[in-house]
Every structure is written in C-alpha cells, then in structure tokens.
Amino acid sequence: MGKKQRRVEVCDTSARYYPSDALTLEELAYWIAFSRVMGIGPVRFQMLLDFFQEDVASAWRATSKDLIGVGLDQRTLESFIKQRTNIDPASELKRLEKLRIQVITWKDAGYPPLLRKMDYAPPVLYACGQLVEDDLRYTIGIVGTRKMSTYGRQVTEHFTRDLVKGRITIVSGLALGIDTVAHNTALDEGGRTIAVLACGLDTIYPPSNYHLAKQIVDSGQGVLLTSFPLGIKPDGGNFPARNHIISGLSLGVLVTEAPDKSGALITASSALSQGREVYAVPNNIFSNSGMGTNQLLKDGAHPVTEVKDILEHLNIHTVPRDEELPLCEPANEEEKQLLALLTREPQHIDDLIRSSALAANTVSSTLIIMELNGMVKQIGNMQYVRTR
Incomplete structure (x- = not known):
C-alpha cells in the first residue's frame, strides 16, 4: 500500500485474557501457527484435521510421507515444511497474549455462526474487544465509497442511526469515507460496531483511523476483527478476503454510495455468493459517486429509503418508531x-x-x-x- 501503516497496540492490555473456550493452550498454539502458513487455507486445514483426527499438533509435526497421505500436492507440502521451520507455535501464542488479542477458532462457541456457515470461513479469527450476543445474531454490513458526497454521508448516518436504535450491530471495514461514518455514527448513538481489518491487529490501516479503532475497543461498544495474524500488512490482495468476512458476518449488506468501480461492490458480490441480502440506496443518476449503487439496483439489489425497508425484508421488528422517540419541542x-x-x-x-x-x-x-x-x-x- 502507498500509505504508511500505523503499528500500534489497540487492545486493552489490562483486560483479563480469554484465549479460547474450546481448546487447550497447546492446541490453540498450533491453530494459530497454521493460520500463519501461506497455502494452508480453510479447505486444506480441514483435510489435515480429518486425517489427523483433529490432533493439530501431530499435523504440525507430520512427515512428508504423512502429508502426502493427507492429499496435499507436492508444492503445498514443500512450502509448508519450509515455512514451519520459521514459526514457533508457543511464541505466537505469547505474542497474542501480551497484546491481549483474543483468538476465536472454529471450535469456539463465540465463533460468529453466520460466518461459520459460509464457504471458506477462516479457521482462526483475531479480535480486540469482546463479541456479544447481538453481534452474533443481528448484524448489517454498511459499505461504500471512500470519496463520499454530502448525500452519501447523510444517508449513511441516517441508516446507521436507526439501525443501532434497534440493537443492530453495524459491520464495516474501517476504511475512509462511508465505513468511517458508519462506525462513528454507531458509537455516537450508543450502538455496537465491528470493524473488519485487512491486516494483523498490530497494524491499523488507514493510520488516520487509529483513534477510531481505539475508540471502538475502549468504549466497549465494538470489536476489531481480522483473519490475518500479527505482522501481516494491508496488501491489496487482502481486501477481497476482508470484504468476504464483512458480508459473511452480516444478515445483509447495505451499500449507501459507491461508484462503478468500488470495493463496496466486491462486498456486495460476496454477499450474493453467500446467499445474503444486498440493499442499495438510490442515487442521483448524474452522480458518478452513485453509479455503482444504481447499477446494483438494476441488477436486482433491494432498493431502500428507510431502515424499515431492511428490517421488514429480514423479518426483524426491533427498531422503535420515530413517534416513540422523545422529541425536543421548539423553544421560541x-x-x-x-x-x-x-x-x-x-x-x-x-x-x-x-x-x-x-x-x-x-x-x-x-x-x-x-x-x-x-x-x-x-x-x-x-x-x-x-x-x-
């Protein structure tokens, strides 16, 4: 990436550390180690679990002969053997404990169930902050352009504000523009938000959103989440995987404003491939910043002009109506x-x-x-x- 990333500690280092609710520390160390191996994704990791009867330590120490028996191709096998010589599972676990970064695996009860159902769900997630029950059940992704218009800001604030009033958790990607407005509005309204990163949690990108990331954690209103281990930088190839997690965590994805070439459209595409709903806010037909959202509508996305459109479509009835909210009368x-x-x-x-x-x-x-x-x-x- 062209911009310098900010390398920081954003987790609460005074908090009690809960490494896993399903695995021993030794087992967890090997799950973490495998998450660092390039070429061992969800499918190959499941193959290893099946072959070694979920004994991840044995899978880590396996010989070439055993790994051939798993079904790994020669190139993947050789790459894994080479990479593991530079990875110490126990040290990886200690680094995460020092930073108070939570580890959530397929085995843990706290693994988001919506995400677990999707194809290629990452075996390991890293989190700063604690996921709560609403984060696992009632979530909407809000995404859009980094170069938003006044209209884009306004509709993002409008939808985010009304969603969090109904205890809907907002999921976005901590990017500039629409993502930032969605996270900030959720916090300002006392709601919850999940920021999904395209890098390890020892790096905040973009660096200008460091204070927002810290506020998400320090406020107790949200979580920073990633599938990437410590030290991984926000390279361009990581963002589609990040977008896949945003949509995988969400009941549906709302695109508030996006041009015709936008990462938000990748998130919308991921949502469709995962069987999730896609919602789009109509935009000015002469506005370049809204061409992507208007195209989504032409392609079959659900048009929405108020939060009720989303909640009724998802059969969720939790948002209080405007007339139930206290109003401040004019004083003069x-x-x-x-x-x-x-x-x-x-x-x-x-x-x-x-x-x-x-x-x-x-x-x-x-x-x-x-x-x-x-x-x-x-x-x-x-x-x-x-x-x-």
Whole structure:
C-alpha cells in the first residue's frame, strides 16, 4: 500500500485474557501457527484435521510421507515444511497474549455462526474487544465509497442511526469515507460496531483511523476483527478476503454510495455468493459517486429509503418508531419557524435566512442551539437538515 501503516497496540492490555473456550493452550498454539502458513487455507486445514483426527499438533509435526497421505500436492507440502521451520507455535501464542488479542477458532462457541456457515470461513479469527450476543445474531454490513458526497454521508448516518436504535450491530471495514461514518455514527448513538481489518491487529490501516479503532475497543461498544495474524500488512490482495468476512458476518449488506468501480461492490458480490441480502440506496443518476449503487439496483439489489425497508425484508421488528422517540419541542418562534422550513433535504444557511426573513445572526445562533438540542444537524458546508 502507498500509505504508511500505523503499528500500534489497540487492545486493552489490562483486560483479563480469554484465549479460547474450546481448546487447550497447546492446541490453540498450533491453530494459530497454521493460520500463519501461506497455502494452508480453510479447505486444506480441514483435510489435515480429518486425517489427523483433529490432533493439530501431530499435523504440525507430520512427515512428508504423512502429508502426502493427507492429499496435499507436492508444492503445498514443500512450502509448508519450509515455512514451519520459521514459526514457533508457543511464541505466537505469547505474542497474542501480551497484546491481549483474543483468538476465536472454529471450535469456539463465540465463533460468529453466520460466518461459520459460509464457504471458506477462516479457521482462526483475531479480535480486540469482546463479541456479544447481538453481534452474533443481528448484524448489517454498511459499505461504500471512500470519496463520499454530502448525500452519501447523510444517508449513511441516517441508516446507521436507526439501525443501532434497534440493537443492530453495524459491520464495516474501517476504511475512509462511508465505513468511517458508519462506525462513528454507531458509537455516537450508543450502538455496537465491528470493524473488519485487512491486516494483523498490530497494524491499523488507514493510520488516520487509529483513534477510531481505539475508540471502538475502549468504549466497549465494538470489536476489531481480522483473519490475518500479527505482522501481516494491508496488501491489496487482502481486501477481497476482508470484504468476504464483512458480508459473511452480516444478515445483509447495505451499500449507501459507491461508484462503478468500488470495493463496496466486491462486498456486495460476496454477499450474493453467500446467499445474503444486498440493499442499495438510490442515487442521483448524474452522480458518478452513485453509479455503482444504481447499477446494483438494476441488477436486482433491494432498493431502500428507510431502515424499515431492511428490517421488514429480514423479518426483524426491533427498531422503535420515530413517534416513540422523545422529541425536543421548539423553544421560541425562531426555532419553530426554522424547523418548519427544514426537511431531510440539505439547505444552506443562506437559503434559510432568505426564506425565514430573520436576521443572519439570529438564524446562525438559533441553529446552533437547535443542533445542541438534537433538532437539526449540520452536514457540512453550512448545510442543515432536520434530524427527525
């Protein structure tokens, strides 16, 4: 990757360490070791488990003759033997324990069941933070472009906010743009979020999202998750695997804004191949940033304009209706007048001044108070929308 990655410790190093609920430390060390071996993916690892009757230590120490019996081809066999000379299972486990990185294997009860059902589910996951029950059952992936428009930000905030109010966990990829807005909005609204990385958890990419990654863990509201072991950098080839996990963790994937060539479309494709639902927000037909989402709709994705569309399609009925939420009433005539002018469509402050015939300083100060009270929101460039 062109940008420098930030190498940091983001897990809570004071937290109690729970390495695995199904394996002994010795067994776990060998599962971790195998996750470091290039060429031994889920299919070949299952072959080894079957042949050695789930004795992973014996599989690790197997001779060439035994490995031929497993069914490994000569090239994979030779590569594995060469790689294992440089991997010490016990040391790998100690490195993870020092950083308080959790290890979740196929054998653990905490392995996400939705992910476990997909083809090529990774045998080992690494996590900073604790997955909770809702993370394993009610999850929606939200993805989109890194170069989002004001509209993309607005709809991402809108959908994320209403989803987390219904105790839906938001899954995304910690990328700039739509991913960042989805994670931040989930945290701001007191919801949960899972950030899936395309590298080991000792590297945060992009580095500008280090504080967001740390907040996800420190807040107790989310988890950093990856299938890549420590030391693996976010190379371009890792991102499709990351996207495959995002969709695999989710009941459905929502694409809020994406151009015609976007990693978000790879995530949508993964979701379809896994039998998951794909939702897309309609976009301006003249906007390049929305060409990908509009194409998804033409290809059969479910069009959505509100969270209810997603929840009813998935037969989930947990989100409170707007009328059940506490509303802040206008405190004076100025607030009442501005609130009547505002909608979900962004309006510039100059337009509000002209439409209301109020003094510029009155409109400016009133909008500040209204935003503090949660009645309106500035979405950038002095443009305002009504929150509900």
